[in-house]
Amino acid sequence: MAVLDETWKNWLTLNKNRGCTPESMIEAMMQAGFDPNAANAAVHRLMDLHGREDHTDSLPAELVSAEYQYDPSPVGSGNVVRASDRDVKVLMRCKRPQLMTFADLLADDECEELIVRSRDRLRPSTTVNPTTGTFDVIPNRSSKGICFQRGEDAFISRIEQRFASLMNWPVENGEGLQVLRYGIGDEYRPHFDYFPPGQAGSNVHLAHGGQRVATLIVYLNDVEAGGETIFPEVGLSVAPRRGCAVYFRYANGSRQVDPTTLHGGAPVIAGEKWIMTKWVRERAYV
Numbered sequence: 001m002a003v004l005d006e007t008w009k010n011w012l013t014l015n016k017n018r019g020c021t022p023e024s025m026i027e028a029m030m031q032a033g034f035d036p037n038a039a040n041a042a043v044h045r046l047m048d049l050h051g052r053e054d055h056t057d058s059l060p061a062e063l064v065s066a067e068y069q070y071d072p073s074p075v076g077s078g079n080v081v082r083a084s085d086r087d088v089k090v091l092m093r094c095k096r097p098q099l100m101t102f103a104d105l106l107a108d109d110e111c112e113e114l115i116v117r118s119r120d121r122l123r124p125s126t127t128v129n130p131t132t133g134t135f136d137v138i139p140n141r142s143s144k145g146i147c148f149q150r151g152e153d154a155f156i157s158r159i160e161q162r163f164a165s166l167m168n169w170p171v172e173n174g175e176g177l178q179v180l181r182y183g184i185g186d187e188y189r190p191h192f193d194y195f196p197p198g199q200a201g202s203n204v205h206l207a208h209g210g211q212r213v214a215t216l217i218v219y220l221n222d223v224e225a226g227g228e229t230i231f232p233e234v235g236l237s238v239a240p241r242r243g244c245a246v247y248f249r250y251a252n253g254s255r256q257v258d259p260t261t262l263h264g265g266a267p268v269i270a271g272e273k274w275i276m277t278k279w280v281r282e283r284a285y286v
């Protein structure tokens with residue numbers, strides 16, 4: 001296991017000054033043999049040196065650097081999860097990271113309706129700026145998307161209820177449903193969905209419902225080639241298949257975050273890719 005000696009401290013400072021993203025530094029450290037939580041803690045300590053605002057959601061230092069503890073998944077056991085209005089088939093479960101894939105979460109006509117409702121309203125997708133917390137358009141995420149208001153109408157509410165009952169997490173804790181479209185070459189490079197603890201930009205978002213704890217990505221169409229959801233730390237990729245979904249959880253009851261959930265959307269090689277993303281928080285999202 002690699003250790004954080006003077007050489008690594010200098011390397012971190014150098015790369016921070018070069019403007020490298022925290023994700024890319026964590027990734028490089030893990031590839032060099034660092035424990036994911038140690039890499040995460042070192043990078044977050046480094047990024048935290050300037051502009052830190054104290055907030056009630058901060059995690060005790062001993063938990064930031066401790067190994068992520070996998071507490072029991074809130075999602076039901078068995079090969080079928082009985083969601084509010086549909087039986088959802090479990091295809092695969094993974095313990096580290098805590099991840100599941102599902103079939104038959106959305107019906108074909110629901111996928112189609114979501115695409116039709118979104119196609120003419122798409123805007124370039126954004127990511128959270130780690131320093132300011134603003135939503136920026138950056139080349140790392142080249143999809144276009146729209147966000148539905150929570151409970152916008154009966155159709156959206158029905159889907160939200162289904163997702164909430166599947167994840168066994170309150171509907172109020174969900175951010176609005178996002179529909180995203182990737183054309184050929186579009187991608188979402190590896191990133192974390194949680195707000196990195198200790199970054200000034202995270203605080204803005206933590207104030208609205210706390211940390212993100214889990215993500216549900218539903219595939220709205222079959223993609224001719226490419227467009228898998230990739231998890232580079234664990235060598236996993238999920239192929240997009242209409243109506244199927246991948247769920248992963250990255251914050252436990254102690255508010256630690258799991259860096260092995262680093263993930264991205266691989267470039268679309270042929271066809272187009274439509275997904276729906278649901279991010280859920282630890283408390284009601286307001």
Ligand SMILES: O=C(O)CCC(=O)C(=O)O
Pocket residue numbers: 188193215217227228229230263264265266275277
């Ligand atoms: O496009 C994908 O498969 C991944 C999307 C994603 O990571 C997200 O929406 O947070």
Ligand SMILES: [Fe+2]
Pocket residue numbers: 191192193215263
């Ligand atoms: Fe993501």
